[in-house]
Structure formats: C-alpha cells, structure tokens
Amino acid sequence: MTGGIDEALALNRDISELGARFNIGIAVGSQTIALENKQLAESFKVVRKVNRNGLILANVAANTNPRMALRATEMIEADGLQLHLNVPQELAMREGDRKFKGLMDNIAEIVHLSPVPVIAKEVGFGMSRETAKQLFDIGVHILDMGGRGGTNFIAIEQARSGVLADEFASWGIPTAASIAEIVSLDLPIVVVASGGIRSGLEAAKALALGADIIGIAGRFLRVWSDQGRKGLEEEINRLSYHLRASMLMTGSKTVAELRRKPLVISGPTAHWLAARGIEVSKWARR
Ligand SMILES: Cc1cc2nc3c(=O)[nH]c(=O)nc-3n(C[C@H](O)[C@H](O)[C@H](O)COP(=O)(O)O)c2cc1C
Known part of the structure; x- marks a missing residue:
C-alpha cells in the first residue's frame, strides 16, 4: 500500500507478518521513491524480511523505465510486479504526471523483460473491458481492476488542492461493473477485485461475479491506524468468518463452486451492464 515514510515501516512489517500468518498476499506501495533514494528501501524490504515465503508483489507506475521496474521486483524479491495506472489521480494532482504517451509500449516492454508475472492495476477508477482486452493483447494476463467505491484519489487530491473540479469525485467504473465487464470477455485473465471491498460479504459477491482474488487497501489501513496490529488481526478473522459464512449459506465448498451459484444482478449495476450489452441473465x- 505504501512505503518510504516512517510509519510505513511499522505498517508494512505488521501487514507482512499478518500476511505470513494468514497466508494472504501482500502488495507494497509504489517503490519509485526507494529506487530514487536507497535509504528509503528499508520500509519496503521489511515486507520480505518478515515473510520469507509468502506472496509479495512489487509496485511501480506503469510508465516506469523497464530496467528500473525490474529493480523494484529485486528490491523485495517479489513474486509479481504491479504496474499502477492512475491517470485520473495524476490529472487531479497539481504536480502530477501529464505524459502518458507510449504507456502501452512501455508496459509491453516490462512484460517482455520481467522474470515474474506482471499485473496491471487501477487504483480506484476501474477498468473497462476494452482496456482489459488491450492489456491482455500485450501480454498482461493478471488485472487488478481497482474500481470505484472505496478509496477515492480524486477526492483526496481535491482536498489537498487538486486541479480537477469536485464533480470528478464520482469519476470511474464501479467495482462490480468493472469485474463483470472483464469477466464477460471470457479470456484467461486472472481478475483481482479491489476498490471498496470492506467485508467478507463484499468479497463473496466479488468472487461470485467471477473475480479470482480480492484486494483490500483502505479498510485495512484504517483499522491498523485506529486499532493497531491486534485490531487488524481481528478484522482479518472477522472478514474470513463472514466470507466462509457466505459460502456455507450458498452451499459452496470452494470458491469455484461459489462462482457457479446463481447471482442476481440488479439496480445500477444491471443498468450499466445492459447498456454495455452484457447479459446479466x-x-x-x-
Ligand atoms: C494510503 C494509500 C496508498 C496507496 N498507494 C498506492 C500505490 O503506491 N500504488 C498503487 O498501485 N496503489 C496504491 N493505493 C491504491 C490501493 O492499492 C487500491 O487500489 C485502492 O486504494 C482501492 O482499494 P480500497 O478501496 O480497498 O482502498 C494506495 C491506497 C491507499 C489508501
């Protein structure tokens, strides 16, 4: 989620220890600052130090120089490399990036060079099936669609003197719609569902829609900062209980079974999918 600042060392250590304990994968935040200033690398390296065998993902912006991107993976001996796509956030930031030309070619080059799988990742604005298809075609087969509904970086940047208008705070594809869009492609894409997942029931719904993996950022960060490591441990236990309860109540022994249960999509998500020609039945x- 984050790194570089003092608090990040404690957060990353705690999260990584809990990741090892519960067998949950951990994704660090953007490592660019540590690639530029080696003294900051410790707050990222701690993640691998305390969790030797668990799943750990590196993270850089999708426009990072390919050689630098590989160094992020090496820094934490990561099992996968996340490339974040956050155009709306950059546009909201006064000092944000404005150069996006050649992004797809850069991602393709990283995929070509990377010894570990590459994951393309949104940060809360969702991914359309057209974008998903474009990424799939250049060799990215794991997509974290990071949809709208949770952490909102336009709202955050606007509150810090952003340069977009406040009306953009509702920008983006909601998480449920984005999962359904990508799943409807029927391609061998590993779908990571994130963006506003806060509970075991929400996780169950995302899995039932067709996601393979669930990602949680804001909720865990809030619990950790309010209640510390113990509170986060309880939160993970609660979430896991609620996910398993949802599975039991739908008669699903495995996630694969949950994904075959009838799922009624109604309200705005159904409207969205109908407008996009995606059959909810x-x-x-x-
Ligand atoms: C404090 C904070 C820092 C984040 N930093 C990064 C980052 O460096 N790289 C990235 O890919 N996503 C970053 N994210 C985005 C999350 O990974 C996630 O995509 C987004 O917050 C939506 O999920 P959520 O609603 O569960 O928070 C950050 C999120 C938070 C809350």
Missing part, C-alpha cells in the same frame, strides 16, 4: 441462470 448469464449470472442469474447459471
């Missing part, structure tokens, strides 16, 4: 009548 596919989920309801399976």
Whole structure:
C-alpha cells in the first residue's frame, strides 16, 4: 500500500507478518521513491524480511523505465510486479504526471523483460473491458481492476488542492461493473477485485461475479491506524468468518463452486451492464 515514510515501516512489517500468518498476499506501495533514494528501501524490504515465503508483489507506475521496474521486483524479491495506472489521480494532482504517451509500449516492454508475472492495476477508477482486452493483447494476463467505491484519489487530491473540479469525485467504473465487464470477455485473465471491498460479504459477491482474488487497501489501513496490529488481526478473522459464512449459506465448498451459484444482478449495476450489452441473465441462470 505504501512505503518510504516512517510509519510505513511499522505498517508494512505488521501487514507482512499478518500476511505470513494468514497466508494472504501482500502488495507494497509504489517503490519509485526507494529506487530514487536507497535509504528509503528499508520500509519496503521489511515486507520480505518478515515473510520469507509468502506472496509479495512489487509496485511501480506503469510508465516506469523497464530496467528500473525490474529493480523494484529485486528490491523485495517479489513474486509479481504491479504496474499502477492512475491517470485520473495524476490529472487531479497539481504536480502530477501529464505524459502518458507510449504507456502501452512501455508496459509491453516490462512484460517482455520481467522474470515474474506482471499485473496491471487501477487504483480506484476501474477498468473497462476494452482496456482489459488491450492489456491482455500485450501480454498482461493478471488485472487488478481497482474500481470505484472505496478509496477515492480524486477526492483526496481535491482536498489537498487538486486541479480537477469536485464533480470528478464520482469519476470511474464501479467495482462490480468493472469485474463483470472483464469477466464477460471470457479470456484467461486472472481478475483481482479491489476498490471498496470492506467485508467478507463484499468479497463473496466479488468472487461470485467471477473475480479470482480480492484486494483490500483502505479498510485495512484504517483499522491498523485506529486499532493497531491486534485490531487488524481481528478484522482479518472477522472478514474470513463472514466470507466462509457466505459460502456455507450458498452451499459452496470452494470458491469455484461459489462462482457457479446463481447471482442476481440488479439496480445500477444491471443498468450499466445492459447498456454495455452484457447479459446479466448469464449470472442469474447459471
Ligand atoms: C494510503 C494509500 C496508498 C496507496 N498507494 C498506492 C500505490 O503506491 N500504488 C498503487 O498501485 N496503489 C496504491 N493505493 C491504491 C490501493 O492499492 C487500491 O487500489 C485502492 O486504494 C482501492 O482499494 P480500497 O478501496 O480497498 O482502498 C494506495 C491506497 C491507499 C489508501
């Protein structure tokens, strides 16, 4: 989630220890600052130090120089490399990036060079199926669609003197719609669902829609900062209990079974999918 600042060392250590304990993968925040200033690398390296065998993902911006991106992976001996796409956030930031030309070619080059799988990742604005297809075609087969509904970086940047208008705070594809868009492509894409997942029931819904993996950032950060490591441990236990309860109540022994249960999509998500020509009865009548 984060790194570089003093608090990040404690956060990353705690999260990584809990990751090892619960067998949950951990993704660090953007490592660019530590690539530029080696003294800051410790707050990232701690993640691998306390969790020798767990799943750990490196993270840089998608426009990072490919050689630098590989160094981020090496820094924490990561199992995968996340490339974040955050154009709306950059545009909201006064000092944000404005150069996005050649982004797809850069991602393709990183995929070509990377010894570990590459994951393309949004940060809360969602991914359309067209974007997903474009990324798939250049060799990115794991997508974290990071949809709208949770942490909102336009709102955050606006509050810090951003340069977009406040009306952009509702920008983005909601998480549920984005998962359904990507799943409807019917391609061998590993879908990571994130963006506003705060509970075991929400995780169950995302899995039932077709996600393979769930990602949680804001909720865990808030619990950790309010209640510390112990509170986060309880939160993970609670979330896990609620996810398993949802599975039991739908008669699903495995996630694969949950994904075959009928799922009725209604309200704004159904409208969204209908407008996009995606048949919701596919989920309801399976
Ligand atoms: C404090 C904070 C820092 C973040 N830093 C990064 C980052 O450096 N790189 C990245 O890819 N995503 C970053 N994210 C985005 C999250 O990984 C995630 O995509 C987003 O917060 C949506 O999930 P959520 O609603 O569960 O928070 C950050 C999120 C938070 C809350």
